[in-house]
Amino acid sequence: MGPLDGLRVVELASIGPGPMCAMLLADLGADVVRVDRLEPSGLGVPTAPRFDIAARGRRSVALDLKSPAGREAVLRLVDGADVLIEGFRPGVAERLGLGPDDCAARNPRLVYGRMTGFGQQGPLAHAAGHDLNYIALSGALHAIGTAGGKPVPPLNLVGDYGGGALYLAFGLMAAVFERQRSGRGQVVDAAMVDGAASLMSLFYGLHAAGNWGGGRGENLLDGGAPFYDTYETADGRHVALGALEPKFFAELARRLGLDERFVKRQYDRKLWPEMREAIAAAVRTKTRDEWCSALEGSDACFAPVLSLEEAPRHAHAQARGAFVTLDGVVQPAPAPRFGRSVPGTPRPAPVIGVHTEAVLAEAGYTPDEIAALRRGGTIL
Numbered sequence: 451m452g453p454l455d456g457l458r459v460v461e462l463a464s465i466g467p468g469p470m471c472a473m474l475l476a477d478l479g480a481d482v483v484r485v486d487r488l489e490p491s492g493l494g495v496p497t498a499p500r501f502d503i504a505a506r507g508r509r510s511v512a513l514d515l516k517s518p519a520g521r522e523a524v525l526r527l528v529d530g531a532d533v534l535i536e537g538f539r540p541g542v543a544e545r546l547g548l549g550p551d552d553c554a555a556r557n558p559r560l561v562y563g564r565m566t567g568f569g570q571q572g573p574l575a576h577a578a579g580h581d582l583n584y585i586a587l588s589g590a591l592h593a594i595g596t597a598g599g600k601p602v603p604p605l606n607l608v609g610d611y612g613g614g615a616l617y618l619a620f621g622l623m624a625a626v627f628e629r630q631r632s633g634r635g636q637v638v639d640a641a642m643v644d645g646a647a648s649l650m651s652l653f654y655g656l657h658a659a660g661n662w663g664g665g666r667g668e669n670l671l672d673g674g675a676p677f678y679d680t681y682e683t684a685d686g687r688h689v690a691l692g693a694l695e696p697k698f699f700a701e702l703a704r705r706l707g708l709d710e711r712f713v714k715r716q717y718d719r720k721l722w723p724e725m726r727e728a729i730a731a732a733v734r735t736k737t738r739d740e741w742c743s744a745l746e747g748s749d750a751c752f753a754p755v756l757s758l759e760e761a762p763r764h765a766h767a768q769a770r771g772a773f774v775t776l777d778g779v780v781q782p783a784p785a786p787r788f789g790r791s792v793p794g795t796p797r798p799a800p801v802i803g804v805h806t807e808a809v810l811a812e813a814g815y816t817p818d819e820i821a822a823l824r825r826g827g828t829i830l
Contacts, residue, residue: 452479452793464537467614468565469504476507477784481590483509486802500777505799512803519828521547526813528553536564561625562637569641581609588646597667613645674725687738688755702750706732803830
């Protein structure tokens with residue numbers, strides 16, 4: 451079920467973008483086997499697996515990767531895999547005997563996905579870091595924040611997930627596509643600092659053309675424009691207004707009762723401070739829900755700012771089935787949508803090691819061999 455049905459993926463358990471990438475593949479039908487550590491305390495996994503949404507849809511094998519038998523077990527899984535995902539620092543997989551060359555010797559068709567912050571080469575390749583550090587180096591963090599304020603962390607969406615997980619997933623699928631011609635696998639080196647920089651392509655272009663200044667909160671898409679910002683309503687909630695184009699701003703201005711001169715001089719930056727005050731004053735006259743009744747569904751480019759509790763209950767999300775409930779936990783549904791190969795409902799994240807015996811048996815291990823691995827401490 452799903453467009454990736456039949457794709458076999460081995461995921462060496464990690465944190466952040468690696469699991470998110472594997473979730474995306476599993477959501478679309480790939481058979482993802484996650485190789486967990488015997489003691490996963492350092493992985494940042496929530497106490498109850500059902501809350502670890504990014505780990506959903508997998509089968510879990512728990513192995514001691516530092517033992518020769520554990521290494522061999524992973525390589526046996528690699529023998530029948532299409533893709534491997536690892537998120538170690540550069541060189542760690544090689545020291546474990548599970549690097550690209552080790553795996554390619556067993557399976558030349560394997561696409562080997564590497565997820566790091568700074569990449570496999572470069573002066574910072576071996577440095578520790580997290581999402582915030584990578585987007586800082588890419589120029590993205592500098593651009594995010596309010597006028598006169600400091601850079602604001604945009605959750606870990608830009609580095610871990612946008613610049614990391616999504617670029618790794620795209621790279622893996624590109625390599626799988628290329629393999630149809632060459633018959634050979636290859637390494638996909640996905641670095642969050644690279645992905646975050648790529649996400650900034652539009653803004654580097656605007657900056658080069660002189661249309662994006664160096665200050666935060668002073669530009670068209672960063673809250674600098676009064677018609678592309680959030681505003682507080684009468685009940686202390688917020689709405690988002692994104693009327694960039696003149697025809698949409700004219701509609702917004704009409705519905706807010708703004709002076710016609712704001713419409714005629716929408717892009718006159720000298721008028722923006724006064725325009726912002728006028729919009730803010732108008733928005734404060736109604737509650738958020740009253741504005742929803744007045745503006746939602748119109749060409750005014752309006753949306754309420756919803757909380758995590760509210761978003762799944764919104765009528766549009768309900769109509770599209772944008773959220774699912776798994777084991778009592780509300781979470782986003784698989785995306786994007788497909789017209790024919792429709793993915794099934796994801797399975798909740800597995801208990802660590804729950805599928806060890808079944809997966810090893812699929813890889814050719816006999817019951818006696820599996821029992822020997824258990825006695826030797828290689829598996830749980």
